[in-house]
Amino acid sequence: MKRPTLLLCSTLLLSTLLAPLTSATEHTNQTVVGKLQNSALKSDLAYKIAESLTVEVGPRLAGSAENVVAVDWAEAKLKSLGFDKVYREPVTVPVWQRGTASASVISPFPQQLVISALGGSVATPASGLQAKVVRFDNLAALINADAATVQGKIVFIDQKTERHQNGSGYGKSVGGRVNGAVEAARKGAVAVLIRSIGTDHDRMAHTGLMHYQQDVPRIPAAALTNPDANQLDAILSRGQEVTLSLNMSPKELGNTTTYNVIGEFTGSSKPDEIVLLGAHLDSWDEGTGAIDDAAGVAIVTAAAKMVAELPQRPARTIRVVLFAAEEIGLLGGKAYVAQHASDMANHYIAAESDFGAGRIYRADVRVNPAALAAVWQSLSGLTAMNVELGDNNARGGSEVSLLPGVGVPVASLRQDGNDYFDYHHTPNDTLDKIDPEALAQNVAVYAVFAYQMAQSTLPLRPLPKK
Amino acid sequence: MKRPTLLLCSTLLLSTLLAPLTSATEHTNQTVVGKLQNSALKSDLAYKIAESLTVEVGPRLAGSAENVVAVDWAEAKLKSLGFDKVYREPVTVPVWQRGTASASVISPFPQQLVISALGGSVATPASGLQAKVVRFDNLAALINADAATVQGKIVFIDQKTERHQNGSGYGKSVGGRVNGAVEAARKGAVAVLIRSIGTDHDRMAHTGLMHYQQDVPRIPAAALTNPDANQLDAILSRGQEVTLSLNMSPKELGNTTTYNVIGEFTGSSKPDEIVLLGAHLDSWDEGTGAIDDAAGVAIVTAAAKMVAELPQRPARTIRVVLFAAEEIGLLGGKAYVAQHASDMANHYIAAESDFGAGRIYRADVRVNPAALAAVWQSLSGLTAMNVELGDNNARGGSEVSLLPGVGVPVASLRQDGNDYFDYHHTPNDTLDKIDPEALAQNVAVYAVFAYQMAQSTLPLRPLPKK
Structure with a gap:
């Protein structure tokens, strides 16, 4: 994979702040990152989560009876994985039957x-x-x-x-x-x-x-x-x-309540500061929502779990948010932003996995330009997984795209979407479309990203003007 | 492509009859074959026929109203292409609705x-x-x-x-x-x-x-x-x-009558002797029957037409039989054998195209073993189109597989079926699954086969024992 050397160099020149690249802490972090990456690439945890959601729940359109099953499944799954806190937050959604x-x-x-x-x-x-x-x-x-x-x-x-x-x-x-x-x-x-x-x-x-x-x-x-x-x-x-x-x-049957399901591994020294990893729990109703978005649910859940299993819990809290209702208009994300308005300053950075299960080939961020070079330095381990370090124009994806508007830095960990729109929103969105190895690469990238961001001492705010 | 040299050699040893390989007639035939092959490879006639059948008729389950439309379509298409004789023969079929x-x-x-x-x-x-x-x-x-x-x-x-x-x-x-x-x-x-x-x-x-x-x-x-x-x-x-x-x-609604549709280009010197090219007009009801078997209909119809357009009409009659009801139990083939029982001795050889639209990679025949080597010699032009000359155990395919049982020599012009069962009998059997270039290669192979068999002086009977 090509690394955008030119872009990185110009960013270096523009930067006013450079983190000490060879500090002892950074060295320790990079050692941890190597081990984290290796264990994530070998783990089948994400595939098992995706399999569980698609088989035991299947289709789960927001507002449907199956979606309630999905919410219960998600809470139980996060609890069974040992998340420190697991809770749900209400989201009002319309009920539409095909x-x-x-x-x-x-x-x-x-x-x-x-x-x-x-x-x-x-x-x-x-x-x-x-x-x-x-x-x-x-x-x-x-x-x-x-x-x-x-x-x-x-x-x-x-x-x-x-x-x-x-x-x-x-x-x-x-x-x-x-x-x-x-x-x-x-x-x-x-x-x-x-x-x-x-x-x-x-x-x-x-x-x-x-x-x-x-x-x-x-x-x-x-x-x-x-x-x-x-x-x-x-x-x-x-x-x-x-x-x-x-x-x-089709029928419209008024509104009902569903839930964002949230799981947290509490940070060791900055427990109130949050690295948010998002995905969406709902799916369309004709497939089993494997690539959209059981894969994302599995990737971010497994990544958080991999980080939590490290000998040392990182500084910040890692919060997994399984949004309730992405497909029908980012309703889970809108509810999250409304419910956490007073809390947004504590969101250090956020990313969402909602583009299937293809390998991540590029990372973009949206952070304080002065910190950009140091952010890339801290994420340089991703290049070993063929992830190009990109630009500072990330939108963050799906619900997380709502967060830069309220000041929250975001990353877009971009997946290879060559075949995504072959299956997207069709009955054909089923488990067999997920490549377990590509899924594990996603977990490794998210785990490294989450760990480094949970440990980072860089000031990621304010965001660049659009 | 590999040619089965060993098999060919042993056949040569076993043969008691060898045709004169370098006769003037054979030389002329081979010249014609080269031109026929070139024009067939360039022609889009077969693709247009397949397009016409799948678009203007679509699904055409034997016994359905749509199948009647298909029979009318077939008669009109063969007439429009200038076949010398076009006629239909009744076939009784059960009516089943999904x-x-x-x-x-x-x-x-x-x-x-x-x-x-x-x-x-x-x-x-x-x-x-x-x-x-x-x-x-x-x-x-x-x-x-x-x-x-x-x-x-x-x-x-x-x-x-x-x-x-x-x-x-x-x-x-x-x-x-x-x-x-x-x-x-x-x-x-x-x-x-x-x-x-x-x-x-x-x-x-x-x-x-x-x-x-x-x-x-x-x-x-x-x-x-x-x-x-x-x-x-x-x-x-x-x-x-x-x-x-x-x-x-599903419902069973008794029996109805549909038709084998037959078109002939009359032979110049042996008009009563028949080279039969078969395919089936019916399809399953959920796709438009593109690879099964609009492709076959198109291939054999276009091949016959290409031969008929030669400056010299070959000796034997080329008869295209579009069988009425393959999918529901070879009913068109059974009716044909019954209706033509007294006529079977005049069938010189038969082949059927009913395995999609992939390139032909091998030819097998079922003929008098004594004539086998000479048959391969006459068909040697096929190797230029990457067609391997195979064995003497051909079944003939679909309805034509009924013909060796009544003494008729057959050929199996084998198509690459690697993706055939991805689409077979599904709603996904639609025109986009046909590669026009592969279809044209089929036409060229069938045209060369039909021409050489219509000109051949070899005694193809009796068939080998099973």
Whole structure:
């Protein structure tokens, strides 16, 4: 792996504060780090945790009965691993049930299409709806379209998702999923179908959250699988008008309470200062949520446990937060920030694992620029695990991305996401998609990161301006 | 590619008849073969045919309304390609409708499992059934089991299918699909679930034909996806009793008539002698039947067309038979053999394409051993397309495997099947699984085979004893 020497050098030049690189403490820390890394790479603890969650709980959509089972599972699991404190904090979530979803071509070539309702979608009328299809290359093309071409039709947003290691293809296409229904309804559409936000060629649709807007009619929204989107394209390419039938029965059933589940290993000398490792306990409802996000739950839980098993407990507290409701709008993270508002100054740094189980190839942070070079020095052991030390623009990922806004330094330990969007939000998100060795590498990286941050004497605040 | 020199040498020694290898006719044929091969490799005709069938017809289970559309499509396609004769021959088939199929774990870890009814299965009671699960490694273990361990339970046959280029893993595991219901019911089981006969890790179950037996109760039969079979294994491994709920609503609706669709390019000098190229028009009902068997339909149709476009029509008639109902028990092939009983002596040789769209890597034949060496000589051009010349034990594939029993020589033009059982009989059998270049290589091989066999002066009968 390449290490960004140039970036590191310029950071060194810019820095006004350099930690003493060869202090005795630092030397001791680096010795511990080597042992921690070795034991983590050999451990199957994370795989066992991921297996336990996916097998004994399975799908666990926030607001569902299964999610309650997951909360109980998480508390029991953290207790069984010997966390010093284990507790839950309430999060209010809407209850949405998927029901059934089917689509078919009525004409010119009658056949079934495979779809999945987008999360939060309303139902069609009970008898379904039938309408002609109008296709757009992407959300922008829909926004720019004449309403007369859309009125009364089913809008088909047909943007392919690009495959990239860092997952950047997702950001380019996901707007159609999130905002497609609003933009289509503004122009009088009766429903919206999107090409799945996914990089696979499997006959499984990718669900995911969509939004409505108060002043715009709520129309049903679903994703076609990539092969079905290809099929609809091919049918449309014949030049005839294409009529689809759509039948979806999701239900909204008010609100309920679920919980962020929190486990802590108390710090030895700075117990009130927190290194936060996050992941999310909820999943979508069609897979067993293995890569999204049993892997993250397993990685951060196992990493904390590995650190706690060291002969010497580090200075700061390591807090694992298993967020309640990431998939349906970072609701667990928002509740955490609200409930811990008075406590945020004690959060030394935070990171979240929510991008599958691929190997970590790069670390970015968002810390006091004056401390950056020394932070990289303290994390230099990561390069032995093929982790490139990156930049100071980390967002922190998922719920943890809410924390820089309230002053908390964050890190993004970036996972190889080349295949993440093959499985993301599909029934295919199952345990077999996790490579145990790659998972263990994640644990080792998180463990080293957590240990060094729990021991660090660097001032990570204030954050750089955006 | 290796050529089996040893086998060829021994065949040469055994042969009593050797064709004149360097005759003027043979020289002309080989020149034609080179041109035919080049034009076939460049042609996208087969891909267009496969695209047309999968898009304009889609799924086409024998006995369904969609299958009637497929028969009309096939007649129209062969006519549009200029076949000299196009006709249909009736085949009686049972009508089976899949209905819905769902399964869930009731205890100890409630969750849905993804299943697909096996073809021909009966329904559960309308309210479903619930029973404990008993697992077996394979069909043999079930057959050897004490009935007391099976009585009243859902049998789970958990054999994995091995991946091999020649597809030989299928034969080892498919017995559980075909005979699992009978063997489980003999011991008092209430239903049977099999691990999908497939090599993938996708959350899609592999359907396929199963059988009942007159003196044994008919119990519902379904396939779990590989990830769901893993999940059930993991749940069972906890050592608790596992209770499943199963609800399936397939229907049997008597018999109907469908059709083998036949197209011929008439031979120039031996019009009554037939080189038969087969494939099957029907598919399972959950995918669009791209690799099974729109690919075969496309390959043999395009190959015949390429030969017919040569400046000189070859001696024998090339007959393309698009069989009506392979998936549900070779019913199209059986009808063909019955209807053409008096005509079988005129079938010079036959081959069928029904193993996807992977490149052909080997040719086997089943011909008069005395002619074998000369047959290989005439087909030696195939080696330029990386096709190994194999043995004299070909079965001919699918329906054509019925023909050696009535004296007809056959060839097996073997396709690379490494990924065939990733998609076979699943919703994932869609057009994107066909590689256009590999498809064109198939066309080129079939075209060369068809041309040389239509021109051959070798006596291919009698067949070797088994």
